[in-house]
Amino acid sequence: MLRTTEEKLDLSTGGYGFAIAISYRGLDVSTFFLLILASMLFSSEVGSGTIKTILTRPLRRFDLLLAKYLTALVLVVIATLLIGGIGLLSGWAYYGLEDLRESNYVIYTQRQLLGNLGLAYLFCIIPLFCIASLGVTVSTFSNSTGAALGISIGIFIVLELLCLTRLRTFLFPLERFTPLLLIEDMADGLPFNWWPDIFHCLLICSIYTVLFFIISTISIKKRDFLV
Numbered sequence: 298m299l300r301t302t303e304e305k306l307d308l309s310t311g312g313y314g315f316a317i318a319i320s321y322r323g324l325d326v327s328t329f330f331l332l333i334l335a336s337m338l339f340s341s342e343v344g345s346g347t348i349k350t351i352l353t354r355p356l357r358r359f360d361l362l363l364a365k366y367l368t369a370l371v372l373v374v375i376a377t378l379l380i381g382g383i384g385l386l387s388g389w390a391y392y393g394l395e396d397l398r399e400s401n402y403v404i405y406t407q408r409q410l411l412g413n414l415g416l417a418y419l420f421c422i423i424p425l426f427c428i429a430s431l432g433v434t435v436s437t438f439s440n441s442t443g444a445a446l447g448i449s450i451g452i453f454i455v456l457e458l459l460c461l462t463r464l465r466t467f468l469f470p471l472e473r474f475t476p477l478l479l480i481e482d483m484a485d486g487l488p489f490n491w492w493p494d495i496f497h498c499l500l501i502c503s504i505y506t507v508l509f510f511i512i513s514t515i516s517i518k519k520r521d522f523l524v
Contacts, residue, residue, distance in 0.1 A: 316394070328428055435448050
């Protein structure tokens, strides 16, 4: 069973635990940066009027939307690489990243720990991309960057507050922490298993991402950008 983020962050588990703790902070910061950047992908072009020039070319609106989502995905991958790189570098610099031992007994090898930690960062891409997709979707409805930013952040904050209720199981905002919460059990030397929690994380985030993509597709097809 997952422990809460607050309980996790109080633990001291050497280099791997320190790397994960740094990564938590990175996730918090990058979440809002990604949401802000994604919210600007359409709204900035609409606000400046460049969308009219783009749409006069032989370019389908769906292709334009797909390009925005791919841009958001690239931003998410870059952010994840930075989170993982800074976290691992910090853990290595302060405590080292060796085998996890208890006396002379090896609980987990360095290869097992780094491999699964790398997999955790890879899993983080899905919930972060879901959050960025929210920003892109709101951006397709907005005429100004300021409105897109305010609405995106407002929706996200409301969803995070709803995660404090029983609705958390059906919402995506806190799923961005799930991969690290799971891998920290391994860093603590505890029995470790990805399933079923990671399956729930990936499923919920994938469903919302597809939903956002459908909504944004309908939005750009119906909207008259040339007015």
